Amino acid sequence: MADKGNAVATREAPTPSTGTAVVPSDAVENPGFEPFRPRVSDLDPVKERQNERRVSWMFFASIVGSVFAVAAYIAFPIVPGDLGSVRVNNLLLGLGITLGLFGVGFGAVHWSKSLMEGHDLVESRHPTRGSEETRDKAVEVFSLGNKESGFTRRKLIRNTLIGALVVTPLPAVVLFRDLAPAGDPVARLKHTLWEEGKRLTRDPDGTPIKVSDVTLGSVFHVIPEGLNDVEDPLEEKAKAAVLLMRLKESDLHISPERKDWSYQGIVAYSKICTHVGCPVALYEQQTHHLLCPCHQSQFDITREAAVIFGPAKRPLPQLPITVDAEGYLVARSDFTEPVGPSFWERKL
Numbered sequence: 001m002a003d004k005g006n007a008v009a010t011r012e013a014p015t016p017s018t019g020t021a022v023v024p025s026d027a028v029e030n031p032g033f034e035p036f037r038p039r040v041s042d043l044d045p046v047k048e049r050q051n052e053r054r055v056s057w058m059f060f061a062s063i064v065g066s067v068f069a070v071a072a073y074i075a076f077p078i079v080p081g082d083l084g085s086v087r088v089n090n091l092l093l094g095l096g097i098t099l100g101l102f103g104v105g106f107g108a109v110h111w112s113k114s115l116m117e118g119h120d121l122v123e124s125r126h127p128t129r130g131s132e133e134t135r136d137k138a139v140e141v142f143s144l145g146n147k148e149s150g151f152t153r154r155k156l157i158r159n160t161l162i163g164a165l166v167v168t169p170l171p172a173v174v175l176f177r178d179l180a181p182a183g184d185p186v187a188r189l190k191h192t193l194w195e196e197g198k199r200l201t202r203d204p205d206g207t208p209i210k211v212s213d214v215t216l217g218s219v220f221h222v223i224p225e226g227l228n229d230v231e232d233p234l235e236e237k238a239k240a241a242v243l244l245m246r247l248k249e250s251d252l253h254i255s256p257e258r259k260d261w262s263y264q265g266i267v268a269y270s271k272i273c274t275h276v277g278c279p280v281a282l283y284e285q286q287t288h289h290l291l292c293p294c295h296q297s298q299f300d301i302t303r304e305a306a307v308i309f310g311p312a313k314r315p316l317p318q319l320p321i322t323v324d325a326e327g328y329l330v331a332r333s334d335f336t337e338p339v340g341p342s343f344w345e346r347k348l
């Protein structure tokens with residue numbers, strides 16, 4: 001094939017209206033394309049109109065799907081805590097968006113396949129290899145630079161320069177260490193401020209909570225006593241935040257190893273979602289479900305905060321609690337498992 005820069009080889013469909021092929025003036029020799037076979041819509045104006053209507057119907061279906069998705073989103077809203085409303089909303093929204101996208105996609109493909117004119121193009125390019133003259137000139141410039149700098153001749157300078165270039169990035173590697181907390185980051189993440197005898201206090205004022213304060217059905221946002229006196233209270237709070245709830249004792253399904261972890265139906269669970277760590281703060285009093293607003297994970301407080309819906313992979317860790325001599329709620333120990341995302345299941 002002749003090298004003509006942006007020259008074009010064509011295999012054009014005849015235009016239905018004229019029945020003639022369009023051949024650009026700078027067309028090059030056919031590089032081996034099959035001869036063009038006209039489609040039925042190229043030859044028959046009735047078929048052409050049929051295809052036109054089909055494509056329009058697909059685009060129309062797309063419009064209907066998109067409008068349906070918006071209408072369904074408004075007409076069937078998600079009601080917090082109502083699993084059925086989430087399903088209906090997601091189903092109708094998904095159906096509408098699917099129809100909207102498929103309508104546009106299929107319509108566009110059908111349009112291009114059946115109605116748009118078809119031709120193959122070859123765009124020949126100049127060779128990427130430079131001319132001999134250019135290459136010789138490049139070698140000459142490189143050799144001159146080498147000679148003037150003495151890079152090959154002054155071996156000591158060359159070798160120390162190579163050494164310096166290799167070692168220079170090392171401080172940056174060391175600086176990455178600063179991205180982790182001081183000390184052993186794994187150990188710090190595994191433990192919280194909770195310990196035996198530490199009082200449960202209200203978030204944010206830090207007043208201790210008596211058993212008699214926690215009425216049936218109530219919920220408290222809780223932090224450990226003395227949180228504001230530690231060096232980094234926000235970081236500690238991010239690990240130690242707890243939700244305290246009181247249920248009927250008969251509603252709690254407690255495993256034998258946790259029978260001492262609650263007090264007269266009062267239970268405490270980590271507020272940090274085990275999915276990716278959002279605060280789980282929506283308590284549904286009737287169903288005793290805790291909802292994480294980020295990705296809708298739900299935990300059943302009557303069953304040791306087991307996951308009943310959503311992407312979380314493990315229950316919320318429970319804080320073992322009891323009561324002290326003055327009637328205040330206190331922790332029995334720290335959490336017995338790491339709080340937060342299930343990242344921990346990787347067994348660091």
Ligand code: FES
Nearest residue numbers: 273275276292295
């Ligand atoms: S962070 Fe709670 S569900 Fe994702």
